[in-house]
Amino acid sequence: MRMLRYFLLSSILLAAPLFINAQENEEGKKRISFSFNGISLSADVFGLAYSLLDSYSSSEASLEANIGNRIYPIVEAGYGWCNTTDETTEIHYKTAAPYFRVGLNYNFSTTRENPDPKYSIFGIARYGFTMCKYDVKTPPVTDPIWGGSTALDLTGVKGRASWAEVGVGIRVKIAKFFHMGWTIRYKARINQKKGPNSQLWYIPGYGINKSTGFGGTYNFIFEIPFK
């Protein structure tokens, strides 16, 4: 059901613009250009700001190519961290690791009349993955029937996870070669590696280890034109 959900969402987001362009081509008015226009470097500042509010966060940079001001293949690399102790369960969890995403942005706002709009709305599709090590320390659990107690004190447990993301973003040209924008993303975990006595709680780049979740970025984008 989960797989179906994000497959449907990504299909809708990615297929709709093609439908729009197909219509336009039938009318003979517009054609899609697939020329290489340059690359952009981007830095996320939302994660850094969020780290002031919570015990976990992440921050990332990305490199994207501009294909006809419409399709933007992108690689994102970031670093996520978490160091927290739950007040109720008294469990301590710590991790810090890099993560990577690959995917593309699709600019809905580009038209033949306005091929490089100042304001852009785009769809997002990503595949993300991380490999990390984490520490878990739990308070003793007492056996109410047989007696005795036991606890976990794990260090350097290896974990990995992958996930898919779909979403939307807005980008605004602030100055020549400089843009700002934000994205919101719906995330769905694809798989995770569990240890013999534990599983990931915070996944760098994904967030809290639920089957689905949300994320966002606020980006400063520097454009490096090639023509």
Next chain:
Amino acid sequence: MKGKGIIYTLLLACAAMLAGCDGGYDCYLENIAYNRIGFYKTGNAEQKYDFPEELTVSLLVNGRDSIVVNHIKNADALQLPMSYTNTCDTIVFSYSNNIDDTIRFYHENILFYQSMECGTIIYHRLDSIRHTKRFIDSVAIVNDYVKFEANENVKIFFIE
């Protein structure tokens, strides 16, 4: 442009609808994983057996009896808690006329961290079982992982 506007609206509506389904944690909320035992007659592993003798079941905790089931009749199944720390649980089946059977469950204990919110759980893996043969003919492990599902873990075959 009108067509695009409609499609954008539809896209946002679909995204909002799908995004409304927030995922949950993969965690168990139960605290104790019970060893689920079924009673059978020798030679018939398919049909449960209502054990006709009066049965009292005790756990041998630190050398002392701790009764968990007292004087039941016609029981065909039983659930027993397993130790979090010991690797051998000794259970005594007491019948009428001071006849006993002792069963030893050898097992591994697995303490598992689920999440900050759900905490830890303990489940077990049965390695082997040894027993006396007063009324019990044989035992069989049918599901070695003792978790929180209602699956039967052990079959006890009684002499008729």
